[in-house]
Amino acid sequence: MALYGYARVSTNDQDFNLQTKILLAAGCEIIRTEKASGKSRKERSELKLLLEFLRPGDTLIVTHIDRLARSIKDLQDIIYNLNQRDITLKATEQPIDTQTASGKAFLGMLGVFAEFETNLRRERQMEGIAAAKAKGKYRGRKPSINPIEVYRLYTTEKMGATSIARHLKIGRASVYRVLEKYERSTKNNLM
Numbered sequence: 001m002a003l004y005g006y007a008r009v010s011t012n013d014q015d016f017n018l019q020t021k022i023l024l025a026a027g028c029e030i031i032r033t034e035k036a037s038g039k040s041r042k043e044r045s046e047l048k049l050l051l052e053f054l055r056p057g058d059t060l061i062v063t064h065i066d067r068l069a070r071s072i073k074d075l076q077d078i079i080y081n082l083n084q085r086d087i088t089l090k091a092t093e094q095p096i097d098t099q100t101a102s103g104k105a106f107l108g109m110l111g112v113f114a115e116f117e118t119n120l121r122r123e124r125q126m127e128g129i130a131a132a133k134a135k136g137k138y139r140g141r142k143p144s145i146n147p148i149e150v151y152r153l154y155t156t157e158k159m160g161a162t163s164i165a166r167h168l169k170i171g172r173a174s175v176y177r178v179l180e181k182y183e184r185s186t187k188n189n190l191m
Helices: 017-025 045-053 072-084 101-134 147-155 161-168 172-190
Strands: 003-009 030-035 059-062 088-091
Touching: 003 017, 003 045, 017 030, 030 045, 045 072, 072 088, 072 101, 088 101, 147 161, 147 172, 161 172
Parallel strands: 003 030, 003 059, 059 088
Antiparallel strands: none
């Protein structure tokens, strides 16, 4: 029956020192930390590792529940998994303890509010983008792929899509999209 901590921040310019101090004070023997968005568990390898490592009787401790999940579905999935394996979830800064009825109820309410906050943030972001587009100032995300380089490697270096993808560290499907777009534009120019 060990205590394990999980600390997360969303961006590289944030740090989790305060979270780790609180988790150490709570008695956590091992603390896993990562810098990743809380929207999804896909990119959160430390959380995945910790969830796989926990054993029946262990306790997972976070400072705030939003460090663990930002959506109700994700939070419910994590809690269900922990409950099935007889693992307790606690939050140091919120009255959450999945061993108590009141802790479970509070956890459910916080999950709803965390998702609500995420949805509000997304709405504000979309409103900001719409306003910027209306003013002609929105350009979107900068392209991460140089189509000229993709085409050069394909034509001059005679590299295949897989080799280009490995060389540029991009997805093979992205290479195909660039080449397809280039072929369409050259066809339209010939007509």
